[in-house]
Each structure stands twice: as C-alpha cells, then as structure tokens.
Amino acid sequence: MNIKELNLNSRYKILVTGGAGFIGSNLCESLLENGNTVRCLDNFATGKRENIDPLLYNPKFSMLEGDIRNLSECRKACEGIDYVLHQAALGSVPRSIKDPITSNEVNVSGFLNMLVAARDAKVKRFVYAASSSTYGDSENMPKIEDIIGKPLSPYAITKYVNELYADIFSKTYGMETIGLRYFNVFGRKQDPNGAYAAVIPKFVMQLMQHESPVINGDGSFSRDFTYIDNVLEMNIRAMVSENPESVNTVYNVAYGKRTDLNELVGLLKDYLSKFDAEITNLNAVYGPNRQGDVPHSLASIEKAKKLLGYTPQFDLKKGLKEAVTWYWQNLK
Template sequence: MEFVRGKKILVTGGAGFIGSNLCEKLLDLDNSVVCLDNFSTGKRSNIESLLKDSKFSLIENDIRDISVCHAAVSGVDIILHQAALGSVPRSINDPVTTNDVNVSGFLNMLVAAKEERVDRFIYAASSSTYGDSEALPKVEEKIGKPLSPYAITKYVNELYADIFNKTYGLNTIGLRYFNVFGRKQDPDGGYAAVIPKFIKTLINHESPIINGDGLHSRDFTYIDNVVQMNLLALSTSDPNALNQVYNTAYGERNTLNDLTNWLQKYLSEYDAAINGIEIKHGPNRQGDIPHSLASIDKAKRLLGYDPKFDFKKGLEETVKWFWENR
C-alpha cells in the first residue's frame, strides 16, 4: 500500500513518545503536520528537531478545551489522536483527571472532527480494554470487564467512536496498543513504562524491581510496528477496513523475567558490569492484567499489517538508542 503524502494531519499528543515518532514519519512522507500538546507528559526535546520544518506547526494547548480542539482541527484532513493520560496506577490514584483527559478530551476531539468534516479519525485505543478476559490470544471481538479507571476510559473511547460513525458518519479506526516501547520513551517519573525505566535503572547500575514473580507476560510492541499501523490506518482505501478496532502488537509474548534477561544481555555489550546486577521482586501491581497476547490476524487481513520488529530486535534497537542518548 502507498502511504499518504501531501495531506494535512493533526497529531494530538504529538510531543509524546508515540506521537513524536508519528510526527517525524509523517513529515518524512511529505505531509504537513499540526502537533497539539499541553506538555503534561510530552517533552519538547521529542519535537525540537521538527520545529525547524516549515511543514510542522505546534499548538501548545489542551484537548479539554473544545475551542482549542476546533482551532486545531480546522483545515485538517486526518486526525491521529494520541493525547491521553496513560498508566493504570495513575488512573487508580487520580481517576477524575484521567477521565477528564481520556473521555471528555476525546469527546471534544470527536465533536471538532465531525463539525470540521475531517476525512478520518484514528485514535489510540488500549489492550487494557480486554480487562479480566483470560482468553489468549486476545481477539478484538471478545473483551472482559475493565480492571482499572484507565481501562474504562479507553473502552469508552471505542464506544464513542462507534456512535460518532453510526450517528454522524465520521470514519474512525481504533488501534489497541499492546505495551509499546522504543526510542523517545520517558524513563522518568512514577508512572514510567517498564522498559525505559529498567534500561535507565540498569545503566545506573541499580537493581530493577519486578512487580510479582516476573512470570506475568506481555506482547511488547516496538514503536516502528505501531507507526506502520497508524500509516496503514490513515492510508487504507478499503471501506471494510474503516470503523474497526485493531490490535496493534507483534503477536508474541514474553515474561518480565525474559525482559530483564534480554536487557542485561544487550546492555552488557556496552557495559559488562550490567550483566551481574541483581534483579529484585516486589508485590504485584493493582489493576495489572496477568497475561497479554494479541491476535494480529484482523490487522493483517484488512490493513495488510506486516510488523518488521520482533521483541528482541526492537529491544536491541531501543537499548542502543538509550545508550547513545544517556
């Protein structure tokens, strides 16, 4: 499939980890990119190099203000909605703010997209929507009950997107991200994702702490696979591929113990002492899903998805980036 070129695309949360990688790729494909970000979790350093590009513009503001959403959407062809407050623990500690951003902010963006007659609205959904379903692999049509406020907000996004298609004719595609990792991911703060956090901890010769016995498993998904899925979603001309939700993953699972073993292996190529660092274990984390593994058959069939990076290859690239940018 030919990826879109020459379009005007809004990326909300464009200074975040996933959003900034998307902005970069869209500019490479000769699109104009509008980045909307309030920098609550996004970083200026992620988009610093893009600010010099005449086809890139930044709106520093908040999706919780509907007038901001209207202004950002004006004249745009496609929206990639990445703005959200991630993290299960954050949502447990502060469900109100998580809901304000992830539900009210999402609804603001949908309303603006509808009223500005945007061609397509692609949004970041989440594997947390599978909740307490124990079935593996996860298939899009079978979910359980949510296990956290964050999971509820991301499921509500899917329900709203479906209603906006059926009621107003807005074309949407939801991408259920599975544990995305890679370059530009924030290793700092109380809600940092496990991979960048563990990489930084090991580089500092400190012991990572795994929640539980380390046997929980995840379908860790490298950023370039996620970028490919977004590009396919915004480029597809197949009407059957629209107004769907897709797992965005690699389709294999690894335990947290596997993760630390591979991190030590790859990091020790730069610093041999890292191989001897002790891995510690703490209590299980509330709201965590024990096992996660995606079926990516639907994305392959309807979008032509073909992920290029397995877990190890993606992890090796990620370790290299963090080492060079430490």
C-alpha cells in the same frame, strides 16, 4: 519501516494530538519525512518539548500548544485538517487509580471534544489510540478484538468508552473512525523517568545506573511487547486504507508473541552488557504485584493482517536492540 511504501500522499494535512509524547513525536517525525504537513497539539502534561524541538525547523510542521479538554482549542487544531491521529491521553493504570477524575476528564471528555471538533471540520478519518487494557479480566488468549472482559482500572474504562463513542459517531454522523489497541509499546523517546514510566525504559535506566531492576510480582507476568515502528506502521495503514471493510472498527497493535518479565530483564542485561560488561552481574529484585495489572497479555493480529495488510517488521529482540542502543546513546 519505509512509510513511502504505504502510498502515503504527501499532500495530506495531518493533526497528531499528543504529538510531543513518545508515540506522537515518532508519528510526527515519520509523517514529515514523507513530505506531509503535520500539526501537533499538545499541552506538555506528559509530552516533552525536546521530542519535537528538531521538527520546529521544518516549514511543514506547526506546534499548537493546547489542551483537549478545551473544545475551542480542539476546533482550532482541526481547521483544514485531512486526518486526525489522536494520541493524546493520560496513560498509566496506577495514575488512573490514584486520580480517576483527571484521567476521565482527559481521556473521555477530551476524546469527545476531539471527536466533535473532527466531525465539524469534516476530517476524512479519525484514527485513535485505544488500549489493550480494554480486555480487562478476559482470560481468552490470544486477545481477539470482539471478545473483551470487564475493565480492571479507571484507565481501562476510559479507553473502552473511547471505543463506544467512536462507534456511535461512525453510526450517527457518518464519521470514519479506527481504534488501535496498543499492546505495551516501547522504543526511542519513551521516558524512563517518573512514577508512571513504562517497564522497559525503567529497567534500562536502572541497569545503566547499575541498579537492580524492580519487578512487580514474581516476574511470571507476560506481555506482548510492541516496538514503536510497528505502531507507526499501523497508524499509517489505518489512515490511508482504502478497504471499506477496514474502517469503523478496532485493531490490536502488537507483534503477536508474549514475553515474561524475567526473560525481558535477561534480554536487556545481555544487550546492555555489550556497552557495559558490569551490567551482566546485576539481578532483579521483586516486589508486590501492582494493582490493576492483568497477568498475561497476548494479541491476535490476524484482523490487522487481513484488513490492513499489517506486517510487523520488529519482534521483541530486534526492537530491544534498537531501543537499548538509542537509550545508551541519548541518556547515558
């Protein structure tokens, strides 16, 4: 995506929290490419210094090491900022089940600190990472922003509370907020390692190492996998939108198609075998379903199309080809 087409003013000063993470570092890079001044706030709990090392030489980039659980550090990060793109969080449903207290401290208390700091710094707009996990046990398909169910994990609760706080700050203090419910984002810089790695980079790494990918369940669970460039487009559209109807609400960020895990593994084998023919012979192995997982996830993106002009450029296959090439070149 060429973000210059979105009327992104290069005079903006933008804070990206969690800017050393997967999505945050891609955002920092895209914003800098358009000449904006970017400040990154990260405590490197899950973010990686190598994600932002190439940016440190850019005079318009600054790195602030800090924790959103510390209000004074949030205030410092927001000084002189026009827009906040809040990506900092402790992700992962299993992590939140194992340690709900820390997930709550970061995702709820930390989020509230950022809202207060942004309010007091009088930023123009606060765009934040919400989550498709908010739909919980709702069986409605596709997922429409106004219809949600009960959360199925501590993580899902924290992300829903974010939406409630943002709504209250909009109504009570006149802040402009926009929440972006991400659906299974994947792409370059996404960490394939660790107990809480996302499914696509984990499968890619297993296949590249000639290991059978491990699927939780029978492989019939499906997801609306969303390539990183679609997510960048939505963040920037949300930030610069001049449509008064587009603010103080939430949007699905997805492509609008779902793919089951068995099909996903088949696609990954196909694309990776272009680099290593032996990968074709690897087959998935199956384990128990993962606690807190929803069976199927599919987003309606009509609201984002209508109010923000969202036009996702990458379907799953196009995004996977880009991602697989990046992993092969950078991690093999």
